[in-house]
Amino acid sequence: MTDLPRAELPGSASPNPESLILASGSPRRAQLLSAAGYEFSVQPAADSAECGICSRETAPEMVARLAYRKAADVVARIDDGLVLAADTVASCVGNILGKPHNRDHAEEMLRLLSGRNHDVFTGICLWSRRHEKFVVDVVRTRLQMSELTEEQLNEHLDSLRWEGKAGAFGYQDGNDWLNVIGNDSESNVVGLSMERLAELLENFEQNAEKITTPTIDSIESSDSSCS
Numbered sequence: 356m357t358d359l360p361r362a363e364l365p366g367s368a369s370p371n372p373e374s375l376i377l378a379s380g381s382p383r384r385a386q387l388l389s390a391a392g393y394e395f396s397v398q399p400a401a402d403s404a405e406c407g408i409c410s411r412e413t414a415p416e417m418v419a420r421l422a423y424r425k426a427a428d429v430v431a432r433i434d435d436g437l438v439l440a441a442d443t444v445a446s447c448v449g450n451i452l453g454k455p456h457n458r459d460h461a462e463e464m465l466r467l468l469s470g471r472n473h474d475v476f477t478g479i480c481l482w483s484r485r486h487e488k489f490v491v492d493v494v495r496t497r498l499q500m501s502e503l504t505e506e507q508l509n510e511h512l513d514s515l516r517w518e519g520k521a522g523a524f525g526y527q528d529g530n531d532w533l534n535v536i537g538n539d540s541e542s543n544v545v546g547l548s549m550e551r552l553a554e555l556l557e558n559f560e561q562n563a564e565k566i567t568t569p570t571i572d573s574i575e576s577s578d579s580s581c582s
């Protein structure tokens with residue numbers, strides 16, 4: 356993994372900056388933020404904020420909607436703070452791959468990904484409770500997975516390193532059968548693009564009133580078809 360950039364929080368020059376609250380129970384996201392030098396507290400969103408795959412929803416629409424829902428869930432419980440929420444899925448030949456439910460599900464995902472290029476999408480939502488403004492954005496990283504041998508597949512399944520990870524793999528685990536294509540964000544695969552986070556923080560004041568991709572309309576309309 357490349358060095359991760361640091362960034363000032365909006366209003367950090369003011370005497371009373373908003374503190375950063377990570378609305379996620381993901382240990383990877385906390386590690387990424389810590390490694391980049393951010394100070395933050397953790398307040399995971401309720402599981403109910405992360406409802407399942409919705410009909411007619413693309414992977415980027417889905418991660419945007421879920422990041423927004425997770426942030427909204429935590430914003431409703433705090434008086435002040437800048438809430439950061441994210442959601443990550445893999446996407447391969449039209450299939451959206453979240454966290455596997457069990458070993459068989461993980462195997463199914465890995466057999467689909469084996470030998471294929473695929474995408475990982477992470478939605479990010481930053482929401483200032485004090486200013487009641489938020490931005491939502493989505494980052495895509497393209498990956499290539501080599502064709503897995505039966506031995507590699509079984510070793511990975513036995514290791515349980517697929518647990519709790521979208522697509523049933525952990526890029527951070529350093530498997531030689533998985534590579535990011537080109538210069539796409541590596542931290543995005545692990546759950547949070549640190550490059551995009553720095554940009555969103557830096558431009559929060561300018562961008563917070565308008566939603567980036569996708570629009571809040573599509574987030575809300577997708578939500579209504581949630582199963």
Ligand SMILES: Cc1cn([C@H]2C[C@H](O)[C@@H](COP(=O)(O)OP(=O)(O)OP(=O)(O)O)O2)c(=O)[nH]c1=O
Nearest residue numbers: 379380381442443520521524525526544545546
């Ligand atoms: C693709 C990939 C995902 N992941 C992880 C990041 C996320 O933790 C997880 C995707 O699940 P998410 O639902 O995005 O996050 P989470 O359930 O872990 O935490 P929360 O909902 O509280 O924010 O997969 C890796 O660690 N490595 C990878 O290579």
